[in-house]
Amino acid sequence: xxxxxxxxxxxxxxxxxxxxxxxxxxxxxxxxxxxxxxxxxxxxxxxxxxxxxxxxxxxxxxxxxxxxxxxxxxxxxxxxxxxxxxxxxxxxxxxxxxxxxxxxxxxxxxxxxxxxxxxxxxxxxxxxxxxxxxxxxxxxxxxxxxxxxxxxxxxxxxxxxxxxxxxxxxxxxxxxxxxxxxxxxxxxxxxxxxxxxxxxxxxxxxxxxxxxxxxxxxxxxxxxxxxxxxxxxxxxxxxxxxxxxxxxxxxxxxxxxxxxxxxxxxxxxxxxxxxxxxxxxxxxxxxxxxxxxxxxxxxxxxxxxxxxxxxxxxxxxxxxxxxxxxxxxxxxxxxxxxxxxxxxxxxxxxxxxxxxxxxxxxxxxxxxxxxxxxxxxxxx
Amino acid sequence: xxxxxxxxxxxxxxxxxxxxxxxxxxxxxxxxxxxxxxxxxxxxxxxxxxxxxxxxxxxxxxxxxxxxxxxxxxxxxxxxxxxxxxxxxxxxxxxxxxxxxxxxxxxxxxxxxxxxxxxxxxxxxxxxxxxxxxxxxxxxxxxxxxxxxxxxxxxxxxxxxxxxxxxxxxxxxxxxxxxxxxxxxxxxxxxxxxxxxxxxxxxxxxxxxxxxxxxxxxxxxxxxxxxxxxxxxxxxxxxxxxxxxxxxxxxxxxxxxxxxxxxxxxxxxxxxxxxxxxxxxxxxxxxxxxxxxxxxxxxxxxxxxxxxxxxxxxxxxxxxxxxxxxxxxxxxxxxxxxxxxxxxxxxxxxxxxxxxxxxxxxxxxxxxxxxxxxxxxxxxxxxxxxxxxxxxxxxxxxxxxxxxxxxxxxxxxxxxxxxxxxxxxxxxxxxxxxxxxxxxxxxxxxxxxxxxxxxxxxxxxxxxxxxxxxxxxxxxxxxxxxxxxxxxxxxxxxxxxxxxxxxxxxxxxxxxxxxxxxxxxxxxxxxxxxxxxxxxxxxxxxxxxxxxxxxxxxxxxxxxxxxxxxxxxxxxxxxxxxxxxxxxxxxxxxxxxx
Numbered sequence: 001x002x003x004x005x006x007x008x009x010x011x012x013x014x015x016x017x018x019x020x021x022x023x024x025x026x027x028x029x030x031x032x033x034x035x036x037x038x039x040x041x042x043x044x045x046x047x048x049x050x051x052x053x054x055x056x057x058x059x060x061x062x063x064x065x066x067x068x069x070x071x072x073x074x075x076x077x078x079x080x081x082x083x084x085x086x087x088x089x090x091x092x093x094x095x096x097x098x099x100x101x102x103x104x105x106x107x108x109x110x111x112x113x114x115x116x117x118x119x120x121x122x123x124x125x126x127x128x129x130x131x132x133x134x135x136x137x138x139x140x141x142x143x144x145x146x147x148x149x150x151x152x153x154x155x156x157x158x159x160x161x162x163x164x165x166x167x168x169x170x171x172x173x174x175x176x177x178x179x180x181x182x183x184x185x186x187x188x189x190x191x192x193x194x195x196x197x198x199x200x201x202x203x204x205x206x207x208x209x210x211x212x213x214x215x216x217x218x219x220x221x222x223x224x225x226x227x228x229x230x231x232x233x234x235x236x237x238x239x240x241x242x243x244x245x246x247x248x249x250x251x252x253x254x255x256x257x258x259x260x261x262x263x264x265x266x267x268x269x270x271x272x273x274x275x276x277x278x279x280x281x282x283x284x285x286x287x288x289x290x291x292x293x294x295x296x297x298x299x300x301x302x303x304x305x306x307x308x309x310x311x312x313x314x315x316x317x318x319x320x321x322x323x324x325x326x327x328x329x330x331x332x333x334x335x336x337x338x339x340x341x342x343x344x345x346x347x348x349x350x351x352x353x354x355x356x357x358x359x360x361x362x363x364x365x366x367x368x369x370x371x372x373x374x375x376x377x378x379x380x
Numbered sequence: 381x382x383x384x385x386x387x388x389x390x391x392x393x394x395x396x397x398x399x400x401x402x403x404x405x406x407x408x409x410x411x412x413x414x415x416x417x418x419x420x421x422x423x424x425x426x427x428x429x430x431x432x433x434x435x436x437x438x439x440x441x442x443x444x445x446x447x448x449x450x451x452x453x454x455x456x457x458x459x460x461x462x463x464x465x466x467x468x469x470x471x472x473x474x475x476x477x478x479x480x481x482x483x484x485x486x487x488x489x490x491x492x493x494x495x496x497x498x499x500x501x502x503x504x505x506x507x508x509x510x511x512x513x514x515x516x517x518x519x520x521x522x523x524x525x526x527x528x529x530x531x532x533x534x535x536x537x538x539x540x541x542x543x544x545x546x547x548x549x550x551x552x553x554x555x556x557x558x559x560x561x562x563x564x565x566x567x568x569x570x571x572x573x574x575x576x577x578x579x580x581x582x583x584x585x586x587x588x589x590x591x592x593x594x595x596x597x598x599x600x601x602x603x604x605x606x607x608x609x610x611x612x613x614x615x616x617x618x619x620x621x622x623x624x625x626x627x628x629x630x631x632x633x634x635x636x637x638x639x640x641x642x643x644x645x646x647x648x649x650x651x652x653x654x655x656x657x658x659x660x661x662x663x664x665x666x667x668x669x670x671x672x673x674x675x676x677x678x679x680x681x682x683x684x685x686x687x688x689x690x691x692x693x694x695x696x697x698x699x700x701x702x703x704x705x706x707x708x709x710x711x712x713x714x715x716x717x718x719x720x721x722x723x724x725x726x727x728x729x730x731x732x733x734x735x736x737x738x739x740x741x742x743x744x745x746x747x748x749x750x751x752x753x754x755x756x757x758x759x760x761x762x763x764x765x766x767x768x769x770x771x772x773x774x775x776x777x778x779x780x781x782x783x784x785x786x787x788x789x790x791x792x793x794x795x796x797x798x799x800x801x802x803x804x805x806x807x808x809x810x811x812x813x814x815x816x817x818x819x820x821x822x823x824x825x826x827x828x829x830x831x832x833x834x835x836x837x838x839x840x841x842x843x844x845x846x847x848x849x850x851x852x853x854x855x856x857x858x859x860x861x862x863x864x865x866x867x868x869x870x871x872x873x874x875x876x877x878x879x880x881x882x883x884x885x886x887x888x889x890x891x892x893x894x895x896x897x898x899x900x901x902x903x904x905x906x907x908x909x910x911x912x913x914x915x916x917x918x919x920x921x922x923x924x925x926x927x928x929x930x931x932x933x934x935x936x937x938x939x940x941x942x943x944x945x946x947x948x949x950x951x952x953x954x955x956x957x958x959x960x961x962x963x964x965x966x967x968x969x970x971x972x973x974x
Contacts, residue, residue: 247427291409339411
């Protein structure tokens, strides 16, 4: 942000680290507005996608949005530096939770990754992702040269690998994969030698082969194969991709109208309110609706980048980049998935998709980003 | 500042990473533009295909009535049980539930299901037919627990008369894969097609055209709402020329026998009764799961599926004498008054030929030779005519070709001559064969239906009619190329056969003038005067009686043929008598004839 670069040196009176009403001008409103607009679109689409089930998905999602907004304010009010100082115990606690869920959790969608509290499911992997971002930020925040030494990169990878491995065991490949763009974004920005980058791509390929042969369940391999040739098995595993593409394409420019999507209302589409919510929206709102959603995500990410670039310190930059990378990857992967460009896996859309833990985490992450921005002038 | 001297580097990298994300987002947006705007109409069509099902609304097949409006074939609603294996939690459990309700053992149902191995699981398969209402109710009650069972309401063909007129009416069969594949046939999988008889000949008229219903379905194929309906054309009802009562009585007469009866109106060729015995129940074919019954019919040595009135050929025996006599008169070889002396036997071509009456008939002219069916008279006539002229006149009477009746599988029979002998047998014609052909034996073969048209030509004064079962299908009759003067003496002879103590006296009905000719066709070589009734059934003679009445204004031709029935006068003529008595008898009045 060229215009804001001038403000970096400008002193601003913020004696206290706690935000006050008088200082609300320091909030990045554009970021919040994009998130809220996406949330509203999401609620409307969840309502349409679940109308015929007769279930109360909309009410539940409304509750989670409410909880999310509160959590956002709480996250905003914490000084991220303080939070970073607690990140190691939080990290360890999340590893414990991930281990525990393998024993005590219950299964949904082929993965044992949920704790059940009453009728509410809680997914510890979502929280682990946030906490890992915090701990990784703390580890990489220590000042170093222009580029990270190889030893530090390997250590950073190890920090990310442990929770990933636990999530792969659930087995939730999609959930585990989310750690990769987060870590990659942070490491790239922190500084990686081109040689190391090349080596890690190679290592990634080897790990990928190992995962395919050893770590993957049959249904997961099937999903990848289906992705490669979706039309060969119309009622089998390729069904989801095919139905999703039909839903998206048949929306054409202006869509079939809200609540009028035949693919979604007649239940041809799978996971309508979660992973394939964009397909429902595309069918009912057409390309104009999709363009609006993508524009809102672009606004959101553009604001996140702006926050990162004017953050006060290295930790702030890295934390915002890590959290922003996760959102960016979710958006890119999910939207590519509903039109069959990448294999189907459980990666929902931030703010748009139905889902308790996921909604909560997105708002906490938003709160943290807003908090970093709010404290960009504070000297401690 | 903790940020240190490398802040600019960090910011630059953030710019690069977010630039990459921005480019990817733009690419995704372009991809959506491609899918939704460029290919949108393609996917819209796919979505429509997904949600819309075109379901055929079956056109009811036309009913078949007799000439008096009696229903012979109609459609009855029927309930079939279908199993959608894709919706069954476990197929074994489903069968276990269905078996006691259907009253069939579990292994039987399993074997049945095995047959559908190649059928995709989401395509429902037939598990039971003709369910009773209480069975339907039991599946409906358990609908939630067993959504895999579907009770389908359809129509099945019902042949009201059971065995009666089976060969005329025919039966239906399910469309075969190659018929469904042929667009010209216009058939869909599961359609029924006429396979035999009237059901086959008039299949396009009876079938009508199916309508179509467009329904919105959800992902499980369940109908949600109806969008539109295109009304089909119901099948045409067919009125036959058949008289159900005459048909039933004729069948009763053939009970326990093997043979055929043809009754037709000599004025126009309308079939009044057409019987072939033994028969089968066409209702067996109205089911899809009746493979065993079907095999049983095929394996039956008496071949009940064969329509003996037109699909089997036999030597006509002495009935053929009317043709030979017509040839003799028309060719001027004989006159009415000229006679022959019959002493029971005569040598032709160095071989003795016997008359059926040992000891002979004495002096015989044309009328008395017909009345007594004297063989010696016709041996002489045959020799004078020669085989070529006999064959020519036989063909004038349409022997050796199909009559053109509106039923399938009609046989043409055989009119033998030297040319045929060279071609088919690769040997010369023996002169003695001419003598045999002259009395309807030898290689000569005809169907009972052909003999009915031959005798009808005498009844109607010299016209060849085309027999038919549907009134609209009438083909105009053709004049017979034999002068009426040659037919009249023969008619008188035929009157004497029945009414002047001739061979057909057993067909005489008081108050009704019947004319006719008996026939006794040898199956194996033996002396003509020998009584074949002591021989094994398969070697006994065929009994024939071809007749018409009333003599002065004939309205009915009846041909009775009894396979291995023995003498025509004893076995066939009384059958005709019973039918005339019932349908043209004097107490019925003249109205019954029309």
